[in-house]
Amino acid sequence: MSESVAGREAGSGIPARRLWLATTLILLIFVLLLAAYLLLRKPTEVTVPAPxxxxxxxDPAFATRVRQLEELNRSLEAEIARLGRDPSPLACPPGTARRAEARPPQTPAIA
Structure with a gap:
């Protein structure tokens, strides 16, 4: 009895193997055909009109404001150029830098 059971199990596996092999080959052919189609197809051409x-x-008020800002910009540029040429009256000469918390030197009172 064990021989007939073993024979039936072995025989039942062969059609399943053939079905698996056939299904795999069909799927492989389908994937290859799909890949060939996607690689060889001509892409569609779409023209988009330029916006x-x-x-x-x-706006007259806008144009007036632009002119005002341009004039302000020119005056600021002139001030920056002037400050770049002239030394600042508040600049410390070399060697006279002090700490912020230090008191100014006391000058003797003339009597």
Whole structure:
């Protein structure tokens, strides 16, 4: 009895193996065909129209403010250039730097 059971088990495995092999080959062929299609297909060409930016009408108040800011910028640049040329009256000469908490030197009172 054990021989017939072993024979049936061995025989039942062969069709399952053939089914597995056939399914695997079909799936492999499907994957290869899909890969070939994706690699060889011509991509679709899409043209996108360029967006047209609407230019708003110039605002007179905005133009006035721009002119004011440009004039302020020019005056600040001139002030920076002047300060770069002229020495500052508050600059300490070399060797006279003091600590912030130190008191100024006492000058004798003339009597």
């Amino acid at each position: 047209v930016a609407a230019v708003p009408a110039p």
